[in-house]
Amino acid sequence: MTRADRNRALYARRRAAGLCVRCGVPSTGARCTGCLDALRDAARERYDTRVASGQCVGCGAACGVRARCRACREEQREPAKARSARWREAHPEAPRWDGIRVPEARP
Numbered sequence: 001m002t003r004a005d006r007n008r009a010l011y012a013r014r015r016a017a018g019l020c021v022r023c024g025v026p027s028t029g030a031r032c033t034g035c036l037d038a039l040r041d042a043a044r045e046r047y048d049t050r051v052a053s054g055q056c057v058g059c060g061a062a063c064g065v066r067a068r069c070r071a072c073r074e075e076q077r078e079p080a081k082a083r084s085a086r087w088r089e090a091h092p093e094a095p096r097w098d099g100i101r102v103p104e105a106r107p
């Protein structure tokens with residue numbers, strides 16, 4: 001049995017018993033509020049550390065001055081694209097700034 005297997009087994013046992021999977025205290029969710037806070041703090045700290053050391057906050061790859069590497073930014077762009085498409089529909093007359101040419105709708 002590997003360590004990961006043991007962790008999984010422990011996780012399943014605690015989850016089934018209604019305990020926090022991380023520290024084992026009774027909890028309604030998979031993790032108690034204390035552990036959620038700790039995870040959030042850890043995530044924030046990792047973010048700060050990575051930004052400070054020029055690493056991508058998503059995957060940890062070295063990416064210089066930006067918070068996210070190219071691959072992670074591409075991934076993040078999808079929702080933004082959908083958002084701007086919606087905005088574009090509501091503002092058909094607004095000038096384009098993204099360099100993407102669309103076929104003229106008007107004759």
Ligand SMILES: [Zn+2]
Pocket residue numbers: 020021022023024025031032033034035036
């Ligand atoms: Zn906990």
Ligand SMILES: [Zn+2]
Pocket residue numbers: 056057058059060061068069070071072073
């Ligand atoms: Zn990345």
